[in-house]
Structures are given as C-alpha cells and as structure tokens.
Amino acid sequence: MKILCANWQAADEAELEREHYPDIEFILARSTNEKAATLDPTICGSVDAVINYSPTHIVAAAPxxxxxxxxAVRSGVGFDNIDTAGWGARKIPACNVPDYGTTEVADHAIGLMLALTRGTSAYGTELSGNGPEGWHFSKAPLVRRHKGATFGIVGLGRIGLATARRAAAFDMKVVFHDPHLLSGVDLSTGYERVNSLAELMARADVVSVHTPLSEETRKVLGAAAFAAAKPGLVLINTARGPIVDLDALEAAMRKDRVAGAGLDVLPNEPGDLDHPLLAAWRRREPWIANRLIVTPHAAFYSPASMRDLRLKSIEVVHAYLAEGRLNNCVNAEYLK
Incomplete structure (x- = not known):
C-alpha cells in the first residue's frame, strides 16, 4: 500500500505513521506557506491513496x-480544499477526519471569548506597553458578566456542541442556528434552536462560528448578519476564514455594532494581515485597541491532537483499502 502525503506539514519524516503502519509506504511532498507541494507525475501514477495535509492548499494535481x-483524505475537519466533485466523478470516496481536536477548538473558542470579555489579553497588553499607566481595570473595554448572557452558535456539530457545553458551564444561555440538523436536536441537547441567522445575531451577546465552509456559508457572516446583530456583539471564529466577510466586520466594528472579535482563521492565510481591519489592529489604532484578537489558525493544535490527527488520517485510508470499511466520506452524493 502506497500513500502520497501531499502538502506534508510536520518537521519529521512520518516516524509516527511508519511505526504504527510498517507495511505502508509513505511518500512525503512538502509545501510552504506560499504554495502547494510540487508533485512528480510518476509518483502520482503509483499511489493507492492521497492525503492532503494542508489546511489552505489544494493538492497540486487533479484527481x-x-x-x-x-x-482521498483531507487530514483535518474542513474539506473545502479537497476536490470532492473531481474524486466523485471517478467514483472515488473523499473523506475527512472530523473526530480529532474537538476539545482543543472548543477550548480555544471559549478562550478567545474570555480573553476579550474578561480583559486578560487587554490588561497584559496595557501593562507591558504603558507600565503604571496601564494599571487600571478600565483598560479592558469589553469586560462583562457571562452569567445570564446569550451564547449563539452557528453550526452545532461536534465542535459546536462541545463549545456549547463549555458556554453553558459559565451559566450562559445557549442558542444555535443549524439548518442542516434534524428537528429535535434542541430537545435532546437542551439548547434553543433559532430559525434564522438574523434571529441568532439579534439575540446573542457572543456568536461563535462552527460551520463548515461551503458556497452556502462563504461570507454568511457579512453586512446583513452584522446589521441584525445585537449591539455590543462579540464574534468568535475558529472554523474557516472565508465564512466571515472581513470588510463587513471592519465596518461593523467601526460603527460599534460589533464590539469585539476573536479570529483564529482568516480568508487568506497568512496574507490577510494586510487587510485594513488587521492593519489597523497591528498599528494599534485607538478605535480597535483591545477589541480584536488574532491567532494563527492554531485552535486545533496540541501535541495530543496532532498525534490523533496523524494516526486517524492513516486509519481512514487503511480501513478502506485493507478492510473495505469507509469512514467519514464527504462526497457520498457522487458515489451513488
């Protein structure tokens, strides 16, 4: 069995994978931040499976x-950068790895919320930059009480549900919007379903994004959504960058419609650091000071989650090729 590990990200040479699957031949093709890994046509023609390890690049060859x-497997939860239709046209399953890093992403989402709404990020920044002048509780502009506040979730999948449980532990009221979930989920979880994104935005004090990226969800958090938002909203995005329209977010923050945002993902990574919103944040312009936190697409990460991801990626391939057992297929509509 031969697997092409396209856009290989780890610094090592797949020692973990080779230890657990000694009978598999792993071919590593490394990518950079700027471009996907170049692939040798001869190698492409010899492999039994393709795994894409990049969260941003596609595989640099068609199915x-x-x-x-x-x-074909996307080594991660999001599958917007795997050609589900192209593989499906050949009746080949494309899969993802949805069951790793769930707790890490949920923790990160809550951590971003707390950093903004309890001031833990702002206080440190003010003290390190301004010394004694920064020693005052008023330096954090977004501090508020969590008990009784409403926490809104866009997409109540594994990660959304884990985040909901954490928010509920802070005595927050959890509401969610997910048109793809069957009726009754609200009854089984105890969280309240709302029927539109606009209603969620109007009711929530904090909105956390956990929906996959698709044409349906691209820029769904845009001008219309922010116009419907409850004043003082805090937005958290640990899902996919293009779900949030950065231009619309900047406008909403300048108008104080959105009070603050915690972004672990950007529409283009890492190039969006030059976007006007992020440029203002980097310059610490007064209007945005202590209202925005950006982390480098790191919500998924811990040493334990990376181990899980690496082994589960190979497990999906091995289960199908060695046992005929298909897991986590994301292009089933093309295989019928």
Missing amino acids: TAFPRARI
Missing part, C-alpha cells in the same frame, strides 16, 4: 492524475 488511487 485524474492518480489512476491507481482508490481514496
């Missing part, structure tokens, strides 16, 4: 370049 491949 047709892999005549022997029988499965």
Whole structure:
C-alpha cells in the first residue's frame, strides 16, 4: 500500500505513521506557506491513496492524475480544499477526519471569548506597553458578566456542541442556528434552536462560528448578519476564514455594532494581515485597541491532537483499502 502525503506539514519524516503502519509506504511532498507541494507525475501514477495535509492548499494535481488511487483524505475537519466533485466523478470516496481536536477548538473558542470579555489579553497588553499607566481595570473595554448572557452558535456539530457545553458551564444561555440538523436536536441537547441567522445575531451577546465552509456559508457572516446583530456583539471564529466577510466586520466594528472579535482563521492565510481591519489592529489604532484578537489558525493544535490527527488520517485510508470499511466520506452524493 502506497500513500502520497501531499502538502506534508510536520518537521519529521512520518516516524509516527511508519511505526504504527510498517507495511505502508509513505511518500512525503512538502509545501510552504506560499504554495502547494510540487508533485512528480510518476509518483502520482503509483499511489493507492492521497492525503492532503494542508489546511489552505489544494493538492497540486487533479484527481485524474492518480489512476491507481482508490481514496482521498483531507487530514483535518474542513474539506473545502479537497476536490470532492473531481474524486466523485471517478467514483472515488473523499473523506475527512472530523473526530480529532474537538476539545482543543472548543477550548480555544471559549478562550478567545474570555480573553476579550474578561480583559486578560487587554490588561497584559496595557501593562507591558504603558507600565503604571496601564494599571487600571478600565483598560479592558469589553469586560462583562457571562452569567445570564446569550451564547449563539452557528453550526452545532461536534465542535459546536462541545463549545456549547463549555458556554453553558459559565451559566450562559445557549442558542444555535443549524439548518442542516434534524428537528429535535434542541430537545435532546437542551439548547434553543433559532430559525434564522438574523434571529441568532439579534439575540446573542457572543456568536461563535462552527460551520463548515461551503458556497452556502462563504461570507454568511457579512453586512446583513452584522446589521441584525445585537449591539455590543462579540464574534468568535475558529472554523474557516472565508465564512466571515472581513470588510463587513471592519465596518461593523467601526460603527460599534460589533464590539469585539476573536479570529483564529482568516480568508487568506497568512496574507490577510494586510487587510485594513488587521492593519489597523497591528498599528494599534485607538478605535480597535483591545477589541480584536488574532491567532494563527492554531485552535486545533496540541501535541495530543496532532498525534490523533496523524494516526486517524492513516486509519481512514487503511480501513478502506485493507478492510473495505469507509469512514467519514464527504462526497457520498457522487458515489451513488
């Protein structure tokens, strides 16, 4: 069994994978922040499976370049950068790894909320930058009480549900919007379903984004959503950058419609640091000071989650090729 590990990200040479799957031949193709890994056509023609390890780059060859491949996997939860239709046209399953890093992302989402709404980020910044002048509780502009506040979730999947449980532990009222969940989820979870994104925005004090990226969700957090928002909203995005329209977010923050935002993901990574919103944040312009936190697409990360991800990625391939057992297929509509 031969697996192409496209856009390989780890610094090592897949020692973990080779230890657990000694009978598999792993071919590593490394990428950079700027571009996807270049692939040798000869190698493409010889592999039984393709795994894409990059959260941002696609595989630098079309599915047709892999005549022997029988499965493709995105090593991660999001599958917007795997050609589900292209693989499906060849009746080849494309899969993801949805069951790793769930607790890490949920913790990170709550951590971003707390950093903004309890001032833990602002206080440190003010003290390190201004010394004794920064020693005052008023330096954090977004501090508020969590008990009784409303926590809104866009997308109540594994991570959304884990985040909801954490918010509820802070005595927050949890509401969610997810048109793809069957009726009754609100009854089974105890969280309140709302029927539109506009209603969620109007009611929530904090909105946390946990929906996959698709054409339906691209820029769904845009001008219309922010116009409907409850004044003083805090937005958290640990899902996918393009779900939030940065231009609309900047406008909403300048108008104080959105009080603050914690962004672990950006529409383009890491190039969006030059976007006007982020440029203002980097310059610490007064209007945005202590209202925005940006982290480098790191919500998923811990040493334990990376181990899980790496082994589960291979497990999906091995289960299908060795046992005929298909897990986590995301293009089933093309395989019928």
